[in-house]
Amino acid sequence: MKVDLTTPLKDEDLAKLKIGDEVLLSGIIYSARDAAHKRMIEALDRGRTLPFDVKGQVIYYMGPSPARPGQVIGSAGPTTSGRMDAYAPRLMEIGLKGMIGKGMRSQSVIEAMKKYQCVYFGATGGVGALISKSIKSAKVIAYEDLGAEAIYELIVENFPLIVINDVLGNDLYREGIEKYKQGGKIAN
Amino acid sequence: MRRISCAKVAKTVANLCQEANLFLPSDVLASLNYAASREVSPLGQAALSQILENNKIAAEEKIPICQDCGTAVVFLEMGNEVRIISGNLFDAVNEGVRQGYKDGYLRKSLCHPLTRKNTGDNTPAVIHLYMVPGDKLKIIVCPKGGGAENMSRLAMLSPSVGKDGIKKFVIGTVEQAGFNSCPPIVVGVGIGGGTFERAAFLAKKALLRSTNTPNTDGELNLLEYELYSAINKLGMGPAGLGGSRTALAVFIGMEPCHIASLPVAVNINCHAARHKEAIL
Numbered sequence: 001m002k003v004d005l006t007t008p009l010k011d012e013d014l015a016k017l018k019i020g021d022e023v024l025l026s027g028i029i030y031s032a033r034d035a036a037h038k039r040m041i042e043a044l045d046r047g048r049t050l051p052f053d054v055k056g057q058v059i060y061y062m063g064p065s066p067a068r069p070g071q072v073i074g075s076a077g078p079t080t081s082g083r084m085d086a087y088a089p090r091l092m093e094i095g096l097k098g099m100i101g102k103g104m105r106s107q108s109v110i111e112a113m114k115k116y117q118c119v120y121f122g123a124t125g126g127v128g129a130l131i132s133k134s135i136k137s138a139k140v141i142a143y144e145d146l147g148a149e150a151i152y153e154l155i156v157e158n159f160p161l162i163v164i165n166d167v168l169g170n171d172l173y174r175e176g177i178e179k180y181k182q183g184g185k186i187a188n
Numbered sequence: 189m190r191r192i193s194c195a196k197v198a199k200t201v202a203n204l205c206q207e208a209n210l211f212l213p214s215d216v217l218a219s220l221n222y223a224a225s226r227e228v229s230p231l232g233q234a235a236l237s238q239i240l241e242n243n244k245i246a247a248e249e250k251i252p253i254c255q256d257c258g259t260a261v262v263f264l265e266m267g268n269e270v271r272i273i274s275g276n277l278f279d280a281v282n283e284g285v286r287q288g289y290k291d292g293y294l295r296k297s298l299c300h301p302l303t304r305k306n307t308g309d310n311t312p313a314v315i316h317l318y319m320v321p322g323d324k325l326k327i328i329v330c331p332k333g334g335g336a337e338n339m340s341r342l343a344m345l346s347p348s349v350g351k352d353g354i355k356k357f358v359i360g361t362v363e364q365a366g367f368n369s370c371p372p373i374v375v376g377v378g379i380g381g382g383t384f385e386r387a388a389f390l391a392k393k394a395l396l397r398s399t400n401t402p403n404t405d406g407e408l409n410l411l412e413y414e415l416y417s418a419i420n421k422l423g424m425g426p427a428g429l430g431g432s433r434t435a436l437a438v439f440i441g442m443e444p445c446h447i448a449s450l451p452v453a454v455n456i457n458c459h460a461a462r463h464k465e466a467i468l
């Protein structure tokens with residue numbers, strides 16, 4: 001199914017999504033990678049507020065290449081999500097509704113997605129130039145000293161995504177293998 | 189002796205870093221097109237179209253193919269009649285990387301392993317220098333992203349496992365790697381080499397081969413084909429969304445090893461299998 005979604009995301013939006021759905025996402029999203037996640041969790045541990053209100057929001061695991069003069073952003077594709085597995089449930093607990101990245105999530109993250117109603121979207125890895133075309137504005141809002149790993153507030157339009165894990169705990173990666181394994185018909 | 193200046197080396201490396209990050213080699217593009225013509229899964233097809241479109245945008249608009257502009261792996265094939273003048277060769281390569289990543293608006297991705305503080309200029313480069321006959325210097329720059337590199341593995345297998353054991357290890361590594369390493373992937377396999385690090389080098393160097401050339405060793409050529417077929421039956425497909433095109437190619441490099449050992453290294457490259465070379 002093809003679905004248009006706009007952030008912030010509501011539970012009703014997410015309930016309709018199934019693995020394999022092709023989503024075009026618009027609205028504000030936030031970038032954060034390893035170092036930014038570490039800092040956000042440390043802030044929560046100390047009882048501080050986060051640089052943005054996570055409720056209903058979507059985090060994109062991404063650290064862009066620098067923009068050339070006149071460009072909004074450089075190349076801006078997803079990084080491997082598994083490295084954020086240690087931090088993700090904590091953010092879901094306080095209202096995170098979507099994560100964008102590439103690669104498999106751990107079972108505990110998938111369980112947390114079911115519990116807190118959050119969806120994991122896959123963006124195609126290695127197509128950062130193409131994805132940059134969906135990004136209409138980019139502004140660093142926190143942790144500027146982290147360079148490419150700073151938190152960016154991004155306004156996106158029709159960012160092409162695939163639902164990898166839905167709120168029911170299904171996993172497109174596992175199902176894909178089930179469906180296409182062996183295949184057998186490889187001509188060459 | 190032919191003299192080549194460090195300034196010339198630095199300038200060449202700087203250009204190669206930029207070009208490699210914008211223009212995918214034509215053989216890799218051809219393999220991607222071929223994969224697109226054969227992929228059986230609709231989501232896999234869609235991912236391949238995005239990958240092809242991405243490479244067009246990168247080349248036309250000078251936006252790097254991938255935001256991970258990689259560690260700069262630099263191979264220097266130096267003719268034994270070449271003399272490097274006005275400086276140190278490795279410093280010149282690092283200067284080229286510094287300039288290229290700055291001028292090309294490429295992401296700097298190297299950091300201190302413990303503090304994680306970015307070195308700020310994408311140095312140091314990983315440099316492999318070896319001597320060949322002649323009076324030329326061939327420089328190959330291969331920007332290597334973290335995603336695929338993280339999923340690479342090396343094993344010191346028992347010689348008794350033979351070819352089947354090697355296959356099992358390679359396929360097992362790809363099964364683990366699949367989703368994180370931006371398939372369709374290129375798989376570099378290093379078999380043997382006297383010691384641990386040599387196998388890894390063979391695997392890395394194998395990645396430089398062009399996807400439209402066969403292995404010159406008939407036995408290895410067959411092994412490459414067997415591995416390629418087996419990997420494409422795993423079902424992961426482009427972007428791991430399910431499908432029949434998980435690998436674009438498998439390349440093997442082999443050298444003799446110690447009688448007690450069978451080192452096997454698997455170095456995974458993503459579909460952004462970037463490398464560019466120049467001959468001075």
Ligand code: SF4
Binds near residue numbers: 125256333334
């Ligand atoms: S694995 Fe390759 S294509 Fe994927 S994000 Fe890393 S460098 Fe880019």
